[in-house]
Amino acid sequence: MITDDELEALLREAGGDFVVPTHGPDAILAAAAPPAKDATVVRGRFHFRELALAGTSVAAVVTLVIVLLTQSASSPVVPVYAGARSPGTEASPTSGIAATRKSAVFSTLNTTTQHTVALAGRDIIATGTLRLEITRAALSRDVARLDALAAAFGGYVSAANIAESGSRPGGTIAVAVPAPSFSAFVAKAEAIGKVRSLSTTKTDVTAQVVDLGARLTALVDERNQLEVLLGRAGKVSDLLAVENEIEYVQSQIEQIQGEQRTIAAQVSYSSLRVDLAVPGSSHATSSPNGFGHAWHQAVSGFVSGVKAFVAHLGDLLFGVLSFIVAALIVFGLWRAVWPRVRRRIA
Amino acid sequence: MRLTPDTAGLEQWMKSWYGPAYRTACLVLNDSAGAEEAVQEAFLRMWRFRDAMPEGDAARPWLYRVVVNSCYSWARKEWAADGRRAPAASLDSLAESSPGPDEIAVIGDRATAVRAALARLPEALRVPVVLRYYAGLSEKEIALAIHRRPGTVKSRLHEARRLLSADAALNALAEEKEATR
Numbered sequence: 001m002i003t004d005d006e007l008e009a010l011l012r013e014a015g016g017d018f019v020v021p022t023h024g025p026d027a028i029l030a031a032a033a034p035p036a037k038d039a040t041v042v043r044g045r046f047h048f049r050e051l052a053l054a055g056t057s058v059a060a061v062v063t064l065v066i067v068l069l070t071q072s073a074s075s076p077v078v079p080v081y082a083g084a085r086s087p088g089t090e091a092s093p094t095s096g097i098a099a100t101r102k103s104a105v106f107s108t109l110n111t112t113t114q115h116t117v118a119l120a121g122r123d124i125i126a127t128g129t130l131r132l133e134i135t136r137a138a139l140s141r142d143v144a145r146l147d148a149l150a151a152a153f154g155g156y157v158s159a160a161n162i163a164e165s166g167s168r169p170g171g172t173i174a175v176a177v178p179a180p181s182f183s184a185f186v187a188k189a190e191a192i193g194k195v196r197s198l199s200t201t202k203t204d205v206t207a208q209v210v211d212l213g214a215r216l217t218a219l220v221d222e223r224n225q226l227e228v229l230l231g232r233a234g235k236v237s238d239l240l241a242v243e244n245e246i247e248y249v250q251s252q253i254e255q256i257q258g259e260q261r262t263i264a265a266q267v268s269y270s271s272l273r274v275d276l277a278v279p280g281s282s283h284a285t286s287s288p289n290g291f292g293h294a295w296h297q298a299v300s301g302f303v304s305g306v307k308a309f310v311a312h313l314g315d316l317l318f319g320v321l322s323f324i325v326a327a328l329i330v331f332g333l334w335r336a337v338w339p340r341v342r343r344r345i346a
Numbered sequence: 347m348r349l350t351p352d353t354a355g356l357e358q359w360m361k362s363w364y365g366p367a368y369r370t371a372c373l374v375l376n377d378s379a380g381a382e383e384a385v386q387e388a389f390l391r392m393w394r395f396r397d398a399m400p401e402g403d404a405a406r407p408w409l410y411r412v413v414v415n416s417c418y419s420w421a422r423k424e425w426a427a428d429g430r431r432a433p434a435a436s437l438d439s440l441a442e443s444s445p446g447p448d449e450i451a452v453i454g455d456r457a458t459a460v461r462a463a464l465a466r467l468p469e470a471l472r473v474p475v476v477l478r479y480y481a482g483l484s485e486k487e488i489a490l491a492i493h494r495r496p497g498t499v500k501s502r503l504h505e506a507r508r509l510l511s512a513d514a515a516l517n518a519l520a521e522e523k524e525a526t527r
Contacts (some may be wrong), residue, residue: 012479018373182492
């Protein structure tokens with residue numbers, strides 16, 4: 001058997017027979033040399049791009065989460081509510097996100113108590129439009145009944161445009177009633193004639209009221225400080241400048257106070273527009289069996305279709321955006337992690 | 347010499363160890379171009395991970411470990427590319443393919459004959475043999491280099507010696523070399 005010494009001698013001889021390339025170390029040194037300035041920039045850019053990509057992905061995710069949280073948090077107190085009810089049907093949501101929100105909060109619209117609870121503690125401006133079908137003979141009487149009804153609820157008729165004769169009997173009455181009595185008043189008003197349609201809108205102006213209050217407080221403070229300055233002013237020119245400033249601030253205060261009064265009036269008194277129509281007149285709705293009704297239905301169907309399409313477009317857009325965000329995250333992570341993994345494998 | 351390179355001592359370190367590493371790779375691969383490529387890759391890897399380079403006695407096995415790994419990578423790539431396979435491990439095939447003394451005389455090149463005998467060894471045996479009898483690593487250092495237990499290295503070396511002893515050409519060369527001493 002071949003000995004260790006013999007094997008060592010043979011292998012050393014065989015290994016020594018290979019001619020070591022002289023350029024080998026130089027090639028390695030060139031490859032291992034510190035990167036040139038330009039290369040550093042490229043490498044820096046590469047990392048910056050990775051970081052930017054990862055940062056963008058994180059920002060997109062955070063934004064998405066915030067939006068979702070904001071939507072879910074704000075849904076119990078909907079700032080704007082619009083609803084329409086046709087005779088013989090329950091409150092039917094319009095469509096889209098607004099309808100979803102509305103149905104979540106106002107799914108029991110016909111229950112006034114729950115309606116009030118959902119909006120308790122907030123400043124709500126309620127308006128509505130009621131279309132009633134009445135007889136020509138009862139037109140005067142019904143107008144009077146509406147007037148009396150408004151007075152009974154502590155409200156008043158703010159405007160009226162009634163034509164009792166001619167080819168177009170009927171008209172419009174605008175009624176303002178105290179906000180707490182709005183739903184009850186609408187319910188009573190519906191009993192006056194045959195309800196063709198009813199739509200109500202409730203706008204939450206709480207944020208606007210708070211904003212106006214804050215601006216008013218700030219302006220009042222500013223005016224007080226200016227008044228202090230006015231007492232210290234020595235020169236006439238300073239006096240005039242401070243007075244001008246006070247005048248300007250005061251005008252802003254009065255403007256805000258005016259807005260507050262308007263909003264307070266709109267919040268405290270809800271308005272209902274009552275359209276009174278006599279069958280056969282231009283105020284009345286078309287016959288349910290006629291061509292006009294069919295056309296009306298076609299138009300309504302088209303509008304509903306467009307609304308549904310827009311609503312689903314929102315869902316589709318949300319899905320596409322979610323996919324893009326997820327793809328960006330995966331791509332960013334891959335770009336950030338893969339070089340390390342590759343180096344580890346190497 | 348401390349193997350851990352720094353930027354200033356890189357050139358000296360590279361020149362000191364390039365030759366042994368290159369010849370080791372040549373014996374493992376029996377391919378000078380492949381050895382050059384593998385050693386270059388090995389040194390670049392070492393430079394890239396120079397912070398992880400051990401100090402003291404563990405440095406030399408670490409160096410050869412990286413070189414051997416690079417050789418494996420190159421060989422895998424080549425075999426995948428041209429369909430080559432590692433030499434068969436059986437003694438019979440080795441004996442059948444071994445050139446006789448006359449043939450060696452025709453070749454007239456002992457180094458070539460040794461390389462041919464090494465090439466006929468299985469890769470798992472060839473690497474320990476080269477590291478032991480050319481690079482001069484101990485069994486313990488070879489175990490560190492090829493990431494195997496010392497007992498495994500010992501048995502592989504024994505098996506390699508047995509196969510090489512059965513190689514008539516190599517035996518003839520050994521006897522010839524012994525006679526010239």
